[in-house]
Amino acid sequence: MRRATAEAGINIALVKYWGKRDPAANLPDVGSISLTLSDLVTRTTVRFDPALERDRFVLDGLPRDDARVVEVLDGVRAIAGVLHRAAVSSRNGVPTASGLASSASGTAALATAAWAAAGLDPAAAVDDPRFLDLVRKGSGSAPRSLLGGLVELDKERGRVHQLCPEGGWDLAMLVARLTKGPKKTLSRQGMAHTKATSPYYAPWVAEHPADLEAARAAIAARDLPLLGAVMERSTCRMHACMLAADPPLRYWRGRTLDVADAIEDLRAQGVGAWYTMDAGPHVKVLCAAADAPQVRETLSALVPPDDILEGRPGPGARIVGEGP
Ligand code: 2P0
Helix, strand or coil, X not given: CCEEEEEEEEEEEEECCCCEEECCCCEECCCEEEEEEEEEEEEEEEEXXXXXXXXXXXXXXXXXXXXXXXXXXXXXXXXXXCCCEEEEEXXXXXXXXXXXXXXXXXXXXXXXXXXXXXXXXXXXXXXXXXXXXXXXXXXXXXXXXXXXXXXXXXXXXXXXXXXXXXXXXXXXXEEECCCCCCCCCCHHHXXXXXXXXXXXXXXXXXXXXXXXXXXXXXXXXXXXHHHHHHHHHHHHHHHHHHHCXXXXXXXXXXXXXXXXXXXXXXXXXXXXXXXXXXXXXXXXXXXXXXXXXXXXXXXXXXXXXXXXXXXXXXXXXXXXXXXX
16 A cells, blocks of 8 residues: 645635535536635645554644544545545645535545545546546535646536646735635535525526636636626625525625725726635735735734735646655
8 A cells, every 4th residue: 555645725706606406416506717826835745554443634734533534534435446445634734614615626636646546547537537536525625726827627527627727827826815714604505595595596596607617718818807797796695695584694704805805906007907805805916927925014003913824826636745
């Protein structure tokens, strides 16, 4: 048996995924388009070990019980015919369960490392439906972290494909981290609640393909103002859909809107910057890499410097170390 270490960057959805058509297979009701980021990464080592009686998982130095980790390992074991339990150790460059998408980078890094440690070919994994199934079951947004740059996840078969490689467009994404605790409602529960109770859910799903199409066209033309506009529209439609749930589901805080206002003001001054929010209060800002210093300065008026994170388009999940 071998040991393998993988690294995967977080990804931020520009056109959002929210809602499932098949919760057991974790298949979405809508496709999505995201940007995989450098710098904000999870690094995970997996070693299958005949001496272990159960799987061991250590996250940021602390032992944890996590059923989703065991599920991913079980999936890889079943495919590879491996019987041994595994020792898994993982380091997150982003706060866990804070709405900063560490579950996506974590699942992508874990599955990639486990796949290689079990002796399967990591280069072929992204085209293997069995691999995509187990990654998606771990986290619906995780397949997008398997590829670098701008990535689309299709809703029918759960396949991922790259729309623009990481070196293909000089973009930046800044994150204003507004809280440090865990998110108040897990995405899985929030999606089920929204689908079950929001009268805006059906229109959200019906309008979604037009946002995907507009984003694809903007990316193909490298048209940042158009992509930024679609991104803001998609996040606002997703949050509107949640706000209309019963009872309402609201991830935004007052400061979330203060940051969004500041970004709109910056744009009115001629700097191309656009906001997006996920299942948490934080605000992510998309801009040209050359404008990142100005966006950072704007965010600095509202957020302490340590709570401003920054990434560039980064590579997909990859093996960074292997051994016996
Ligand atoms: C996204 N989010 O497209 C959307 C926008 C949050 C808001 O994907 O239940 O942890 O595992 O499929 O992948 C939430 O993330 O949800 C998510 P599950 P997941 O990024």
